Amino acid sequence: MKYAIMALDLVCALASPKPAATQTTGNEFLELCDLVLPDGRKVGKNHCTMFVLGWRTAFRFATNRMINAKVLPSDQDDLNLNPIMGICFHKGLTNAQLTDGFIKFLQDYPKHRHIPIGPLIGSAMIKAYPCR
Numbered sequence: 001m002k003y004a005i006m007a008l009d010l011v012c013a014l015a016s017p018k019p020a021a022t023q024t025t026g027n028e029f030l031e032l033c034d035l036v037l038p039d040g041r042k043v044g045k046n047h048c049t050m051f052v053l054g055w056r057t058a059f060r061f062a063t064n065r066m067i068n069a070k071v072l073p074s075d076q077d078d079l080n081l082n083p084i085m086g087i088c089f090h091k092g093l094t095n096a097q098l099t100d101g102f103i104k105f106l107q108d109y110p111k112h113r114h115i116p117i118g119p120l121i122g123s124a125m126i127k128a129y130p131c132r
Helices: 002-015 026-033 044-068 095-108 117-128
Strands: none
Touching (some): 026 044, 026 095, 026 117, 044 117
């Protein structure tokens, strides 16, 4: 469990778009995702997807480091599976699906949206993609 907490902290820190003291909250993230230009183009969703892509990359990096440190089995070759962190993404999962899932999590749990998105996305992914 200690490794899971350390790895989740690493993932959250690597995915942070700002220093921790000024990190974007769940409320701010949702506002960004709904950003619409005067000409009607919705540009916010692209920014949201980029954040989730960064988080997913950090998750894979942490999983790879755990394999190299022999915390996870050394014969594991799928960086989408990390039972220590409690997150196992299924094959074919897109970044857009991950983004939609995180937005749904924020909408379903409004009382947590004042929290920085680093810890929130970790919680959302554990809830949405638990290892079985």
